[in-house]
Amino acid sequence: MKKINKHIEAEQLDTLRTKLHKRLVLEEVEQSCRQGLDQIIDLSKMDPVVFDRLWIQPLLAAGASIDVAYACIAESCLQPN
Numbered sequence: 001m002k003k004i005n006k007h008i009e010a011e012q013l014d015t016l017r018t019k020l021h022k023r024l025v026l027e028e029v030e031q032s033c034r035q036g037l038d039q040i041i042d043l044s045k046m047d048p049v050v051f052d053r054l055w056i057q058p059l060l061a062a063g064a065s066i067d068v069a070y071a072c073i074a075e076s077c078l079q080p081n
Helices: 002-044 048-061 066-077
Strands: none
Touching: 002 048, 002 066, 048 066
């Protein structure tokens, strides 16, 4: 019985580790996107309100979520050389 419980516990720990890893990666990506958007706004010398009106709002109006809008903008403007 102990062997079965240890196996179940090990599986649960692996599942929790996997979920934690995914969450950490997601948070890292979200932070990178926010930093990327801040850089885009700074480099464009655009007021954040104007940036939102010209870049974010059209994507939201087209049905994108705010996360998708941020990702699209960051991806289009932060291409590696």
